[in-house]
Amino acid sequence: MTLFTRPGHTEVLRVGLTGGIASGKSTVSRCLTALGALVVDADAIARQLQEPGEAGYEAIVERFGPDVLERDTRRLDRAALAAVVFEDAARLAELNAIMHPLVRAEAARLAATVPPGGVLVQDIPLLVETGQHTAMDRVLVVEAPEDERVRRMVADRGMSADDARRRIAAQASDAERRAVATTVFDNSGTREDLERQVRRWWEAETA
Numbered sequence: 486m487t488l489f490t491r492p493g494h495t496e497v498l499r500v501g502l503t504g505g506i507a508s509g510k511s512t513v514s515r516c517l518t519a520l521g522a523l524v525v526d527a528d529a530i531a532r533q534l535q536e537p538g539e540a541g542y543e544a545i546v547e548r549f550g551p552d553v554l555e556r557d558t559r560r561l562d563r564a565a566l567a568a569v570v571f572e573d574a575a576r577l578a579e580l581n582a583i584m585h586p587l588v589r590a591e592a593a594r595l596a597a598t599v600p601p602g603g604v605l606v607q608d609i610p611l612l613v614e615t616g617q618h619t620a621m622d623r624v625l626v627v628e629a630p631e632d633e634r635v636r637r638m639v640a641d642r643g644m645s646a647d648d649a650r651r652r653i654a655a656q657a658s659d660a661e662r663r664a665v666a667t668t669v670f671d672n673s674g675t676r677e678d679l680e681r682q683v684r685r686w687w688e689a690e691t692a
């Protein structure tokens with residue numbers, strides 16, 4: 486995919502993309518990738534760092550013990566770890582303290598590959614919670630009604646409604662994200678509606 490460079494600009498436009506779980510961030514990032522942005526996905530980096538032998542995996546096993554591994558494969562049992570951390574704020578803070586510095590370092594390495602005048606989009610679910618919005622030129626927030634997000638998590642990811650609500654409770658609120666947004670995308674309609682909002686934003690920023 487060729488990266489877009491803004492005519493007449495040499496500086497990189499740094500864009501933070503966030504939203505609550507299952508709000509539609511991946512849909513927005515796919516659209517921005519197709520338009521020519523470099524999208525750096527914090528969830529994908531975190532998962533990669535949790536592969537056996539990687540730094541995140543090693544630190545998690547040391548801190549959380551073998552109960553968070555699948556017995557046969559020795560890979561991280563994501564559901565088991567999620568059950569532990571989304572029930573207990575102190576354990577979630579321990580996991581965040583392990584993962585966030587590692588994710589930031591890898592994200593910075595990838596971000597450095599954007600060309601002058603390019604558009605860098607950092608897709609960070611916890612952008613506001615981790616204070617990283619202050620380093621961005623723009624902050625894009627995707628919103629969808631909470632009940633609809635819970636419905637999507639239950640239907641598409643096999644989560645229980647209680648698990649879905651616990652995960653929402655571990656994140657900032659829509660109001661907290663909205664307070665730092667430069668643009669809010671409304672994903673209460675169709676995917677096409679959402680993509681139309683993204684294209685409109687892109688055209689205004691890159692004209």
Ligand SMILES: CC(C)(COP(=O)(O)OP(=O)(O)OC[C@H]1O[C@@H](n2cnc3c(N)ncnc32)[C@H](O)[C@@H]1O)[C@@H](O)C(=O)NCCC(=O)NCCS
Binds near residue numbers: 532563577656
């Ligand atoms: C707890 C884990 C094992 C659950 O894995 P699972 O496959 O179920 O979820 P996945 O990683 O795909 O994340 C899905 C969504 O959950 C939410 N979420 C993930 N981690 C966190 C967290 N620490 N706090 C609040 N919400 C979170 C985000 O909205 C994210 O988009 C995993 O999310 C994890 O290791 N999280 C810690 C690292 C982290 O903070 N990642 C978020 C961005 S850096």
Ligand SMILES: Nc1ncnc2c1ncn2[C@@H]1O[C@H](COP(=O)(O)OP(=O)(O)OP(=O)(O)O)[C@@H](O)[C@H]1O
Binds near residue numbers: 679
């Ligand atoms: N407008 C929409 N209408 C119907 N389904 C949608 C819409 N937008 C997104 N979805 C579906 O809802 C789910 C969540 O969307 P998506 O994966 O884009 O959210 P996300 O914010 O990236 O989630 P996560 O926080 O877990 O990374 C997906 O299964 C997606 O296909």
